[in-house]
Amino acid sequence: MRVFEKVAETLVGLGVRQVFGVVGSGNYDITKALVEHGATYVAARHEGGAASMADAFARVGDSVPAISLHQGCGLTNAITGIAEAAKSGSPMLILTAEVAASAIHSNFRIEQDRLVESVGAVSFRITRETAARDVALAYRIAVTRRIPVLVNLPLDVQGAETTEQFLPSLPGLAALSSLVAPATGAVTRLADLIERSERPVVIAGRGGRNAGPELRELARASGALLATSAVARGLFNDDPFYLDISGGFSTPLAARSIRGADLIISFGSALNMWTMRHGTLIGPEATVVQVDVDPLAPGKHRPISLGVLGDSAVTAAAVTEELQKRGLSRVGYRTEEMAKAIKCEGRWQDVPYEDLGDGERIDPRTLTIALDRLLDKERVVAVDSGNFLGYPSAFLDIPDENGLVFSQAFQCVGLGLASAIGAAYAQPDRLPVLGTGDGGALMASAEMESVVRLGIPLVVIVYNDSAYGAEVHHFGESDHALGLITFPDTDFAAIARGYGFTAATVRTPRDLDPVRQWLAGPRDTPLLIDAKTVSFASWWLEEAFKGH
Known part of the structure; x- marks a missing residue:
């Protein structure tokens, strides 16, 4: 050999x-x-x-x-x-x-x-x-x-x-995988903090994705609301006290609720500037606890009150057991009023907004909400980077924690299309969906041939504002050098058809009929939606700019 x-x-x-x-x-x-x-x-x-x-x-x-x-x-x-x-x-x-x-x-x-x-x-x-x-x-x-x-x-x-x-x-x-058990003293200290709190919130990050059942039990025992970072989105989907994403993508309700917490417990989340909105989601009186298997993680991005070295699932189970021994069982932050609020305004689809579509370009919120209703619920969503990012990441529902590929750690444009191919192979029983901008779509266009050749029934949503939108709104639309980051309109539908896609150009919700037809079958080609979108600074980008 x-x-x-x-x-x-x-x-x-x-x-x-x-x-x-x-x-x-x-x-x-x-x-x-x-x-x-x-x-x-x-x-x-x-x-x-x-x-x-x-x-x-x-x-x-x-x-x-x-x-x-x-x-x-x-x-x-x-x-x-x-x-x-x-x-x-x-x-x-x-x-x-x-x-x-x-x-x-x-x-x-x-x-x-x-x-x-x-x-x-x-x-x-x-x-x-x-x-x-x-x-x-x-x-x-x-x-x-x-x-x-x-x-x-x-x-x-x-x-x-x-x-x-x-x-x-x-x-x-x-x-x-390393199942690190927390020290007994750390479990006791965390239980003490929970016992003294009235409005706890549990936030799960990438390192908490293996601990869904254990974190749910801890939240029930402690009266805590649940939230996740973007990469762990979907982990607590069917829990009535799940606030969805913590950070730049937070709904107004989630932001208010996390900011109002008197105890924030992170499991496998970095608590970085994105997850905590540069620290603004931490109330002035809040106690912050960070649980992680990496001994260098606690306190890396912001001051904390307690760091616990331990696997998320093992630690959550140990703390729940300690609370049960103490006979602790309470409502805490899990009130009927909070459950009703989450049901009514806990998703971005339910948050009112002014539609800015003008007939030539569609509001990205209107587009994404409509697609969320049309596309298969069993889906896996991949996203590229740019001003549009929050819409497919937060407005498209996903079935569980394996439903979103959020490739944003390096903040690089152009990774989304290939990520969607990998996601399709990882979750073959789900409809693969890509949200990308026009810049990222052009950078990655060679892999459009791969999608067709491999027979992947991928839905590509191009949020096409004919610009590097994040830079446009970062430097201001009055900047005399804006021509450096704006471009003539690209006909992505024509490009996609050249590769073998079915394609549709969308300027208003009425233009979505070809999407309905494709979804009805046979789905023997991938689908690209060239959405001519209105250009304005997205809410998450405005939050990010506050940290500069």
């Missing part, structure tokens, strides 16, 4: 079933071997797309994905997607060919390990004698640290013969 075959056998044995990539001479053998051992390979049109596909799959899928890249330029093309994955805590393997150590003058030679380490990933290099052990360790690091891991595959090592007998039988992602 040659080394690349041993690497493929080991990875598939560990549970790597989904691979995205762009094949070149250096990674042809390893990609082919992965497929022969049972992995599914998806060919992207750009390595950056492959990285974003894998990132999305890691967020809402059930296994650790891999990307397969050519040496040198294949990795540099992918680095922005890798940076997003690293900043978001997405476990994935980056299988990258590497020039032989002796090929010191190769055009492809770069310091691949230093490149990925500079954006927060980890690097390994296989050797002929220990290749299987090397990739097993890389897999374990990816899972336990929830981070992208580069596996350098030197060309001279890949093709060498190996007699290595190591064949790991490591369990999957859930079993390898």
Whole structure:
């Protein structure tokens, strides 16, 4: 057996079933071997797309994905997607060919390990004698640290013969996750704070997504309202005391309620400027507690009263048990009035607004609310970055915590379309939906061919304001240099049809009939909606600008 075959056998044995990539001479053998051992390979049109596909799959899928890249330029093309994955805590393997150590003058030679380490990933290099052990360790690091891991595959090592007998039988992602139990003293202190509080709020972030039932029980026992960061949206969907998103996307009701809390307990949330609106969602008398498995997380972004090192589910269960021992059971923040308010105004769809549509351009709120009513409820939504971001993220309902791919940790435009492809493979029984701006759609347009070729029934919503809208509203519409960030209108419907999409241009709600027709079937092509939207600063962007 040659080394690349041993690497493929080991990875598939560990549970790597989904691979995205762009094949070149250096990674042809390893990609082919992965497929022969049972992995599914998806060919992207750009390595950056492959990285974003894998990132999305890691967020809402059930296994650790891999990307397969050519040496040198294949990795540099992918680095922005890798940076997003690293900043978001997405476990994935980056299988990258590497020039032989002796090929010191190769055009492809770069310091691949230093490149990925500079954006927060980890690097390994296989050797002929220990290749299987090397990739097993890389897999374990990816899972336990929830981070992208580069596996350098030197060309001279890949093709060498190996007699290595190591064949790991490591369990999957859930079993390898670190279930850190909190210290008894920390549980007692947190229970004390809850007992003294009258209006507690529990906020779950990415690290709390595994703890839905336990956090619900804690909230019931303590009388707390529930909220999530954007990346954990949907975790408490059917709870009558779920405020939806905490932060820039908060509804007015959610913002008032969180700001009125006297105790905020974060489970796996960074409590950064986005989740806490630069700290304005923390009332002057509020006590803040942060629970996380990372000992460096508590207090990283803002002062806290108590940091608890522990897994979200384990910690929540332990605190609930302590409260039950004390006989604590109360209404707290969970009043009938609050339940009624959440039912009436807890969703953005229920918040009144002035429709700014003028017949030529549609209000993005009107558009998104209408699409929310039309599209399948079983959906997975991916979003790109820009002024439009809040509309698909907060106005489109999702079925659960695996219904939104929120690739915003690096705040990069252009990752959305590839993310939607990865989400479609991670959640194949759901309708994939992408919300993107015109800038992001043009940056990622090569992957439109991938959508058609792969037969994905994707709905692409292009919020087309013919500008980099976030910059327009950041620098002001009176700026004399606004031409730097505004553009002539692009006919995305025509572009999409060229790739093989069904497409519709939407200027008013009446223009949505083609969407209804497509939804009625057979959905044998993807659908693109070129929505000519009114340009105005979105509410979340105005909140973000307050921090500058």
